[in-house]
Amino acid sequence: xxxxxxxxxxxxxxxxxxxxSALSVRLACRSGALKGTTSGLAPGFVQGNLAILPADLAxxxxxxxxxxxxxxxxxxxxxxxxxxxxxxGRDLDIRTDFPGYRVWENGELVAxxxxxxxxxxDDLVSFVIGCSLSFEEALLDEGIPLRHVERGLRVPMFRTxxxxxxxxxxxxPMVVSMRPLKAAHAIRAIQVTSRFPAVHxxxxxxxxPALIGIRxxxxxxxxxxxxxxxGELPVFWACGVTPQSVIAKVKPPFAITHxxxxxxxxxxxxxxxxxx
Amino acid sequence: xxxxxxxxxxxxxxxxxxxxSALSVRLACRSGALKGTTSGLAPGFVQGNLAILPADLAxxxxxxxxxxxxxxxxxxxxxxxxxxxxxxGRDLDIRTDFPGYRVWENGELVAxxxxxxxxxxDDLVSFVIGCSLSFEEALLDEGIPLRHVERGLRVPMFRTxxxxxxxxxxxxPMVVSMRPLKAAHAIRAIQVTSRFPAVHxxxxxxxxPALIGIRxxxxxxxxxxxxxxxGELPVFWACGVTPQSVIAKVKPPFAITHxxxxxxxxxxxxxxxxxx
Numbered sequence: 001x002x003x004x005x006x007x008x009x010x011x012x013x014x015x016x017x018x019x020x021s022a023l024s025v026r027l028a029c030r031s032g033a034l035k036g037t038t039s040g041l042a043p044g045f046v047q048g049n050l051a052i053l054p055a056d057l058a059x060x061x062x063x064x065x066x067x068x069x070x071x072x073x074x075x076x077x078x079x080x081x082x083x084x085x086x087x088x089g090r091d092l093d094i095r096t097d098f099p100g101y102r103v104w105e106n107g108e109l110v111a112x113x114x115x116x117x118x119x120x121x122d123d124l125v126s127f128v129i130g131c132s133l134s135f136e137e138a139l140l141d142e143g144i145p146l147r148h149v150e151r152g153l154r155v156p157m158f159r160t161x162x163x164x165x166x167x168x169x170x171x172x173p174m175v176v177s178m179r180p181l182k183a184a185h186a187i188r189a190i191q192v193t194s195r196f197p198a199v200h201x202x203x204x205x206x207x208x209p210a211l212i213g214i215r216x217x218x219x220x221x222x223x224x225x226x227x228x229x230x231g232e233l234p235v236f237w238a239c240g241v242t243p244q245s246v247i248a249k250v251k252p253p254f255a256i257t258h259x260x261x262x263x264x265x266x267x268x269x270x271x272x273x274x275x276x
Numbered sequence: 277x278x279x280x281x282x283x284x285x286x287x288x289x290x291x292x293x294x295x296x297s298a299l300s301v302r303l304a305c306r307s308g309a310l311k312g313t314t315s316g317l318a319p320g321f322v323q324g325n326l327a328i329l330p331a332d333l334a335x336x337x338x339x340x341x342x343x344x345x346x347x348x349x350x351x352x353x354x355x356x357x358x359x360x361x362x363x364x365g366r367d368l369d370i371r372t373d374f375p376g377y378r379v380w381e382n383g384e385l386v387a388x389x390x391x392x393x394x395x396x397x398d399d400l401v402s403f404v405i406g407c408s409l410s411f412e413e414a415l416l417d418e419g420i421p422l423r424h425v426e427r428g429l430r431v432p433m434f435r436t437x438x439x440x441x442x443x444x445x446x447x448x449p450m451v452v453s454m455r456p457l458k459a460a461h462a463i464r465a466i467q468v469t470s471r472f473p474a475v476h477x478x479x480x481x482x483x484x485p486a487l488i489g490i491r492x493x494x495x496x497x498x499x500x501x502x503x504x505x506x507g508e509l510p511v512f513w514a515c516g517v518t519p520q521s522v523i524a525k526v527k528p529p530f531a532i533t534h535x536x537x538x539x540x541x542x543x544x545x546x547x548x549x550x551x552x
Binding site: 186187204211231 | 459460462463466467470478479480481482483484487507509552
């Protein structure tokens with residue numbers, strides 16, 4: 001692999017597990033050997049974000065995601081109380097297979113842990129949500145440079161003036177990620193990411209940030225600042241931080257999310273998610 | 277048809293022929309009943325631009341077009357000396373089936389006529405080149421507004437600093453057409469026109485006109501000026517005027533082109549040219 005990764009593999013306990021295999025990454029999470037980011041691990045395999053909610057909120061949250069597929073593309077949902085999501089991996093265990101979790105009560109962070117077994121409840125429903133790593137891999141494969149990747153930064157993310165379609169208690173602004181691109185790369189990036197509607201799809205905006213309520217593109221609300229150089233356009237994609245920010249606003253009695261950068265590595269291949 | 281056309285049908289001798297049929301438009305050209313633009317006629321059918329050159333230049337011109345498929349998408353070529361292009365229409369006669377022609381000698385316009393039969397030579401090769409009307413129809417079908425269409429103007433066109441790939445004596449800058457669009461429409465337009473690589477395909481540039489050598493976007497080199505409103509991006513597509521401007525530079529001993537706006541209506545449907 002000559003492709004740049006979001007974080008050098010050397011920051012992981014390389015050798016402790018096979019970074020080329022989705023199952024081996026999950027097993028490393030399960031054993032505690034991997035506690036850091038999954039970015040750059042198991043290239044080619046879909047990674048997912050996590051939202052776990054009690055069943056009495058899960059229906060509304062599912063409706064919210066289905067009404068807002070660009071920021072909230074669901075790639076797997078568990079049965080009530082089940083820690084399994086077989087569509088994403090045969091032996092996958094949602095309680096242990098992320099490197100890190102955050103546990104929330106009434107909107108307050110109550111624990112950060114690598115195993116949520118002790119917090120498990122029979123009424124929990126797990127949502128695994130598609131992640132921009134999938135389409136970034138496709139962009140890098142096309143030779144489109146991504147500045148935050150080249151500089152080892154997190155992608156800059158912004159709250160926008162675009163309102164999500166509300167469902168039950170869930171509502172709020174769409175969060176977007178921004179990648180500065182030259183025009184020709186922006187056009188190609190629109191083509192490439194249009195093939196991946198299940199992982200955010202095409203951009204939601206291009207050009208003037210103020211038109212979607214972003215006052216200062218050098219001051220992201222999440223992630224790291226990445227400069228837009230002369231001759232580049234800022235290109236904005238709907239972002240998987242949206243559902244987390246919406247959940248934070250609702251302050252549910254109980255919720256679990258993944259820790260930032262600590263995604264689930266699934267057995268699905270990114271290429272499977274291309275519609276063409 | 278509620279779709280806006282580039283020129284009101286009432287400007288044509290409506291009733292003299294069936295504007296819904298490609299063959300009837302060609303027959304109206306052949307009989308001399310139609311002398312004006314073909315814009316808006318025979319909706320759904322591909323229209324083409326024309327370049328006719330002597331055989332000793334045709335090989336280089338064909339190489340030029342194949343090296344520059346975005347501005348010069350060839351949709352049909354005749355045999356040497358033949359006025360027929362059967363792939364575009366069963367009975368099509370290239371000498372009579374355009375409403376108007378321009379005849380050139382050494383780069384000078386020597387005649388403007390509705391029938392080039394008297395100029396025909398056994399060494400001529402005819403090139404029919406795809407036209408933006410095809411993708412504009414697809415954009416309008418998507419509900420994407422096109423200002424020049426709404427205002428009954430010709431699309432604004434610009435010489436750029438993008439050099440075409442030269443072939444033999446043929447070389448020169450790419451000419452582009454510009455359509456101002458809101459960001460969401462621009463993104464959708466990139467998706468829609470990407471389906472039509474045989475008729476210019478996706479845009480070649482979006483945003484700052486200066487980056488492709490356009491000093492003043494309100495001063496087109498061809499066509500009519502169309503304003504870019506606040507909140508809009510100028511979107512630039514490779515334009516079929518490119519091959520004509522390249523031929524004009526070479527000043528071949530003899531050439532025939534279509535008169536502006538007077539295209540060939542073929543039996544091929546625009547939808548046939550969509551790759552997906």
